[in-house]
Amino acid sequence: MKKQLLLMGSLLLSSAVTFGAGYQLNLQGLRQLAMGGSGTAIPWDAATIFYNPGGLTEFRHLTLYASGQFIMPSAQYVPTPTGNFDARTKDKTYPTFNIYAGGPIVDKSKLSIGIGVYTPFGSGTKWDDNWTGRYIIQEIKLQSIFFQPTVSYKFNDIVSVGAGFIYAVGSVHLDKAIPLQNTAGADGHAQLKGDGHGVGFNIGVHVMPTEKMHLGLTYRSQVNMKVKRGYASFDVPSSVASSFPYTAFSSTLPLPQVLSLGVGFNVSERVTLQADINFVGWKAYDTLSFDYQDNTAALEDTHTPRRYKNTLAVRAGMHYKFSDKVQGMLGAAWDPSPVRDGFVSPDLPDANRGVFTAGLSYKPAPKLSIMAAVEYVRTIARKSSFDAEGFQGKYQTTAFTPGIGLAYNF
Amino acid sequence: MKKLYIIGLLAIGFASCKPQLEPSKPQQGEADFSRYVAVGNSLTAGFADGSLYRYGQEHSYPSMLAKQFAQVGGGDFVQPLLPGNYGYPNAKMMLAVRRGFCDAEASLKVIPFEGALDTPGSSTNISYQGPFNNTGVPGIRCIDYLVPGYAMYNPYAKRFFYNPTGARPLDEVLRINPTFFTLWIGSNDVLSYATGGGESSSTGISDLNLFSYSYDSVVRALGRNGAKGVILNIPDVASIPFFTTIPAKGLTLTKNDADQLNAKYNGTDMRFNTDGSPSYFVIQDSSVPRGYRQIKAGEMVLLSVPLDSIKCNKWGSAVPLPAKYVLTANEVSKIKTAVASFNQVIAQTAAAYNLPVVDMNAYLGTLMSGIKFNGISFNTTFVSGGAFSLDGVHLTPRGYALVANQIIATINSKYQATLPWVDVTAYDGLKMP
Structure with a gap:
């Protein structure tokens, strides 16, 4: 007779990896960021390689752009239905960057080329190691870098089109506690690390029906970030260590497709207004699967339902020319959450978010712009649960992101 | 001075930018928990x-x-x-x-x-x-x-x-x-x-x-x-x-042991699987004429049973499990x-x-x-x-x-x-x- 003392049940590590809307960064250009993240219509600078590749032909000479942004997220949790304590994430700064370069292949050519290197998904969350949700997540960090060589063609003074190929690299890193205590009472621990890559494209049309009006339509494809060989390592009591081998895993994290429609209008000599609508295909994030190379009774492949829904974000901003040297930007956006109730996880507690932005641009020399911008994101407090892990609570998150950058037009 | 003032305002503004949820406040309702x-x-x-x-x-x-x-x-x-x-x-x-x-x-x-x-x-x-x-x-x-x-x-x-x-x-x-x-x-x-x-x-x-x-x-x-x-x-x-915890059908036997048991209990309704799959334990039961029988589905073997005796001394097979370990x-x-x-x-x-x-x-x-x-x-x-x-x-x-x-x-x-x-x-x- 065998006494099966230990069948630990499946360890749902995958439950701790979500790409919530909070990981989708709208920081690909400072001037655009400062206008609520809108930028599909008007090619302000080389960041249009991201915002609308069709706008690149507007630049008659080589144009360069570089910026850095520093995301400072903060999340707070209070337990429900009742509770007497709260938990806050640790203060950490997650840097991102953008570099663009582009221009006509030869002087006065209708064909332009360019390249963009930018970070459309990233950020992280770090809770206290001993917090009440530690068996779901202690810390998660996600990074991505997209490389996008781009061509753009100007049919006439009204219409131009552009297309870019995307090669994406990324990494995921997460830590969580395992509810297996050693004789001293210390929790077990799991760490997952993986690098992934994927491909996609970014296409856009830029239309100028009148001198004062810009229209833009872009489509950025879904990018499936394939983690072919991540590694999972465990620290558990020795009597169960054989159930938790150091193992490779594979997974795919889909980064959603985005369809954007933008309009921009020069109201006066000084004032320009612009707005975007983004349709984001979060629905791709339906099930998250993790395939472990070495399976044990405690470590089975997992398929966790996520059931995200598609969202529609609205962004708007104003550009104001104080003088030839100084320009100011102001904007706001509304970005609804793709995460349904019952699926809200503390790794990045997602909720409908309001975005408020501002920025300044200064030209010390005619061809050089120095830009600074700041974004403040605040979610509506959300009471929800993560049913797969029996976790419920009320969340609010904020993120404060300052950025600084340079643009140079030859 | 003015600059310091602005920096101070910014600092306060930044702090209030963080989430500001209030944990719910405990109330005693109609109950009195004093004693x-x-x-x-x-x-x-x-x-x-x-x-x-x-x-x-x-x-x-x-x-x-x-x-x-x-x-x-x-x-x-x-x-x-x-x-x-x-x-x-x-x-x-x-x-x-x-x-x-x-x-x-x-x-x-x-x-x-x-x-x-x-x-x-x-x-x-x-x-x-x-x-x-x-x-x-x-x-x-x-x-x-x-x-x-x-x-x-x-x-x-x-x-x-x-x-x-x-x-x-x-x-x-x-x-x-x-x-x-x-x-x-x-x-x-x-x-x-x-x-x-x-x-x-x-x-x-x-x-x-x-x-x-x-x-x-x-x-x-x-x-x-x-x-x-x-x-x-x-x-x-x-x-x-x-x-x-211990299943009624939890007796795993080698083919040899199962053959011996089947021979020993020949002529009764007791049967032991020879293919390595688990069989029902043998238990004491004073209500049957010979004093022992095989346990049935729905009956229970208690966690207090000495497992070493099952493994080493043929408890539950050649030696019926004492009634105090069985419901x-x-x-x-x-x-x-x-x-x-x-x-x-x-x-x-x-x-x-x-x-x-x-x-x-x-x-x-x-x-x-x-x-x-x-x-x-x-x-x-x-x-x-x-x-x-x-x-x-x-x-x-x-x-x-x-x-x-x-x-x-x-x-x-x-x-x-x-x-x-x-x-x-x-x-x-x-x-x-």
Whole structure:
């Protein structure tokens, strides 16, 4: 007779990896960021390689752009239905960057080329190691870098089109506690690390029906970030260590497709207004699967339902020319959450978010712009649960992101 | 100066940019927690791992509740704590990797505690520390609450009752003059029969009328000064690992052994699988002419059975399992009937006194199919299930925390209180080597 003392049940590590809307960064250009993240219509600078590749032909000479942004997220949790304590994430700064370069292949050519290197998904969350949700997540960090060589063609003074190929690299890193205590009472621990890559494209049309009006339509494809060989390592009591081998895993994290429609209008000599609508295909994030190379009774492949829904974000901003040297930007956006109730996880507690932005641009020399911008994101407090892990609570998150950058037009 | 002023404003502005949720404020509602008494048996005392010890007492569900009550006007909470953690009177159990007598390899086993003996003084009467808020007495039955001098027969009661020779247990629990009570009694009126294999040598099932009378007396006395409270009913054996861990069809035999047994029992209805798949154990049963038979589906082998004897000495095959380790279909049916009728008495009494019932019987049924709390999976599987301690009957601190939350949910809904739930993850589960 065998006494099966230990069948630990499946360890749902995958439950701790979500790409919530909070990981989708709208920081690909400072001037655009400062206008609520809108930028599909008007090619302000080389960041249009991201915002609308069709706008690149507007630049008659080589144009360069570089910026850095520093995301400072903060999340707070209070337990429900009742509770007497709260938990806050640790203060950490997650840097991102953008570099663009582009221009006509030869002087006065209708064909332009360019390249963009930018970070459309990233950020992280770090809770206290001993917090009440530690068996779901202690810390998660996600990074991505997209490389996008781009061509753009100007049919006439009204219409131009552009297309870019995307090669994406990324990494995921997460830590969580395992509810297996050693004789001293210390929790077990799991760490997952993986690098992934994927491909996609970014296409856009830029239309100028009148001198004062810009229209833009872009489509950025879904990018499936394939983690072919991540590694999972465990620290558990020795009597169960054989159930938790150091193992490779594979997974795919889909980064959603985005369809954007933008309009921009020069109201006066000084004032320009612009707005975007983004349709984001979060629905791709339906099930998250993790395939472990070495399976044990405690470590089975997992398929966790996520059931995200598609969202529609609205962004708007104003550009104001104080003088030839100084320009100011102001904007706001509304970005609804793709995460349904019952699926809200503390790794990045997602909720409908309001975005408020501002920025300044200064030209010390005619061809050089120095830009600074700041974004403040605040979610509506959300009471929800993560049913797969029996976790419920009320969340609010904020993120404060300052950025600084340079643009140079030859 | 102006610059400093702006920087100061920015700093304040930045701080207020962070999330600003307010945790909900605990309220006592209609209940008065100033003098709380917990009435119950071993489950209330904090018994775990086959014994009573200080750490278990400190993590009893009444002590968890008292911490939450303290936030809404709850008073002092005093327990009759033991001096040490060895276990009283017997050593508690622990997990260790060991090789059994007939094992080729070492594996995880439940063994008697090997730590320091720190029990001297455990039997000393400590009633001067009282009156106690946790009056849980391991082993006590519902029908014992009206027996004068009961403590003379129960060492756990004897060590903290104020008047062990004369008082009824009911008198002792009332000494605190409670304004609020939790009452979880009745398990031992059927469980001690069940854990003893239903044998006449062990305590029988309590008489239903006596149970009913005692239960009513206890509830009436607790509520006599307008005290409010919560009542917990009793779980069925089907959801307790002590009865469910060892399967009836759990006898694995080599082909050779199975052939020998089939030859030995030739001419009977007993059959043993020769293909390596498990067969039914052989058990003693005085009701059949030859005194033994194979166990049937639905009958139970108890966790108290010596596993080494099964492995080394052919217990359950050539040697029938003694009846005290087995519940036959007849015994199981008696137990189920008793649990159902006791729970009916509990429900009726609670209704009569307008007290809410925490349906622990139903909750353990839910636990059996598995629940998740803050990322921890719980079920009623022995050891890995996380909720039951190493004796398979009593709970781990995390298991007791789950119970505390069921009680809190019931209090909140019945008395319009907003007591905070207990953070289950703040307590220990089983500790593994």
